[in-house]
Amino acid sequence: MFIVKCRSNAGEYWGTWIDTDGDGTSNYRMSLNATDAAYGSDPISFSNSLITLPSSANTQWNGSGRTYVGYAFAEKQGYSKFGSYTGNGNDDGIFCFTGMKPSFVMIKRTDSSASWLMFDNKRANPFNEITADLRADLNNAEDASTSYNNVDFLSNGFKIRKSNADINASGGSYFYMAFGQSLVGSNNIPCTAR
Numbered sequence: 001m002f003i004v005k006c007r008s009n010a011g012e013y014w015g016t017w018i019d020t021d022g023d024g025t026s027n028y029r030m031s032l033n034a035t036d037a038a039y040g041s042d043p044i045s046f047s048n049s050l051i052t053l054p055s056s057a058n059t060q061w062n063g064s065g066r067t068y069v070g071y072a073f074a075e076k077q078g079y080s081k082f083g084s085y086t087g088n089g090n091d092d093g094i095f096c097f098t099g100m101k102p103s104f105v106m107i108k109r110t111d112s113s114a115s116w117l118m119f120d121n122k123r124a125n126p127f128n129e130i131t132a133d134l135r136a137d138l139n140n141a142e143d144a145s146t147s148y149n150n151v152d153f154l155s156n157g158f159k160i161r162k163s164n165a166d167i168n169a170s171g172g173s174y175f176y177m178a179f180g181q182s183l184v185g186s187n188n189i190p191c192t193a194r
Helices: none
Strands: 001-008 014-016 030-031 044-046 068-072 080-086 095-097 102-108 116-120 152-155 157-160 175-181 181-183 190-192
Touching: 014 102, 030 102, 102 152
Parallel strands: none
Antiparallel strands: 001 014, 001 068, 014 030, 080 175, 095 157, 102 116, 102 175, 152 157, 181 190
């Protein structure tokens, strides 16, 4: 996952690209500070040492004479996982295997407009069901509703517990990023970090 933001001009988007299938490219861009669906243009490529930005001269990420900040994330077994899922549209939602117990999960619907929902195990309700979400695209206080966007953090992933379209529409496409509280030994068995 790569996020880039122009620092020298106000009002620019946080361009966000995600490689959900591990092929080293992302043909879809989203904006971390907006609810828009993924755009099917401006491809980016990733390698172990290089991120190649789109060739377009879009000033939001490639403007002459401007300064930028970028954040790059990669999967690390037992620490971080990036992926996608298709919603099933009911309160017994899908399970996403991460290979670790998450402590932070961010979810974004990619095929339609929706907020970037962030859940963690440290704020208002750190136990399942986790109902307190923050939104990366808004400056609102956390939403601790028990009837809107709920997830369970499990020992090896997370499970969606609501049918709301922002998190689990039937047939909806979603991206997630998860960071864990686990360590993985040389035997590939996760254990809880201390």
